Amino acid sequence: xxxxxxxxxxxxxxxxxxxxxxxxxxxxxxxxxxxxxxxxxxxxxxxxxxxxxxxxxxxxxxxxxxxxxxxxxxxxxxxxxxxxxxxxxxxxxxxxxxxxxxxxxxxxxxxxxxxxxxxxxxxxxxxxxxxxxxxxxxxxxxxxxxxxxxxxxxxxxxxxxxxxxxxxxxxxxxxxxxxxxxxxxxxxxxxxxxxxxxxxxxxxxxxxxxxxxx
Numbered sequence: 739x740x741x742x743x744x745x746x747x748x749x750x751x752x753x754x755x756x757x758x759x760x761x762x763x764x765x766x767x768x769x770x771x772x773x774x775x776x777x778x779x780x781x782x783x784x785x786x787x788x789x790x791x792x793x794x795x796x797x798x799x800x801x802x803x804x805x806x807x808x809x810x811x812x813x814x815x816x817x818x819x820x821x822x823x824x825x826x827x828x829x830x831x832x833x834x835x836x837x838x839x840x841x842x843x844x845x846x847x848x849x850x851x852x853x854x855x856x857x858x859x860x861x862x863x864x865x866x867x868x869x870x871x872x873x874x875x876x877x878x879x880x881x882x883x884x885x886x887x888x889x890x891x892x893x894x895x896x897x898x899x900x901x902x903x904x905x906x907x908x909x910x911x912x913x914x915x916x917x918x919x920x921x922x923x924x925x926x927x928x929x930x931x932x933x934x935x936x937x938x939x940x941x942x943x944x945x946x947x948x949x950x951x952x
Contacts, residue, residue, distance in 0.1 A: 740923055742949045743802065744942070745911075745933035747774040748786045755795050757937070762797060764943040771799045772911075772931040775817075777807040780831060781881045787813065789820035802826060804854070804911065806881045814840045818847050826852040826875050826909075829867070830859060837870055852909065856881055861895035865902060872906055874899060876927070879912030888913025893925045900926030920952040 744765065746757040754773075761771050778784035792801070802824035803817045810827045817825060827840060837853075844851045853867055854875035864874060876895050879886035892910070899908055909929040910922040919930050932949060939945035 739928070740919075740950060740952065741770075741929040742919075742946055743770045743772045743909075743929065743931045744936050744946065745772045745774060745931050747933045749784075750786055751788065751791065751795070754786050758795055758797060758799065760937065760942060761799060765946065768798045768800065770823075771796075771801055773801060773803045774933075775803055775805050775807065775813060776881065777813075779808040780828070781806045789813075789816040789822075792817075792820045792822075796821070802852070804875070807831065811836050811840060814851075815843055818844055818849050822849060824850040824852055824873070826854050828854045828856065828881070829863060830856055834870075837867065841870060852907070854911075855895075857889050857892060861898050864899060868903055872903070873909070874903075874906055875909045875911055876922075877911050878914075878918070878922075886913055888915075888918040890921075893921060896922055896925035896927050914949065916948050916952055919949045923952055 744761050746754055748754045774785055775787045776783060776785040800823045803822045804826040805813050807813050808831055810831050814825045841851050850873060852873040852875050853871040854877055856877050876892050878888050878892045896908060908927045910927045911931045914930045914932040915935045936942050936945045
């Protein structure tokens with residue numbers, strides 16, 4: 739099954755509330771949502787990041803939080819306790835001790851942890867984490883801003899990861915449209931996330947279905 743998750747990439751709470759409302763309207767009150775959290779250090783810009791209010795505005799959405807942060811441990815803990823079902827942390831910001839601590843924290847709350855890599859990071863570096871993670875995100879754009887163009891170099895990374903870890907969950911983030919979604923699915927990915935293609939479309943539900951049916 740090919741999974742599609744709409745992205746919330748916002749600068750303020752007003753925008754977050756609007757995206758939550760639209761996700762619930764178009765995809766259901768218990769669907770998945772992907773929240774981008776950028777700290778302005780690991781990334782060039784900063785996005786909304788207030789886990790304390792998520793339980794109030796997030797409804798019953800199943801949330802995965804993409805932590806594009808230099809220091810993921812604290813934010814991961816905050817979002818796990820705010821009810822996130824999955825936390826995505828970047829290999830570039832981790833060492834083994836931090837990774838194990840985040841995974842253990844998540845287990846307490848029955849949450850998952852996914853390991854992400856940026857486009858310039860060699861995919862082989864994931865192998866040393868295979869015993870700790872079974873879910874991986876291949877970022878197909880530079881961390882941060884929505885609306886960037888898909889980088890085809892990541893297709894080789896997806897193929898490599900699928901060969902090395904046949905049972906892994908592989909999510910692709912960045913530059914997703916029906917054409918690129920088909921490419922990553924053929925390469926071995928099982929999940930994509932999308933901000934611009936879905937919410938920039940006059941009919942978000944139809945855009946979602948176009949991705950789901952590639």
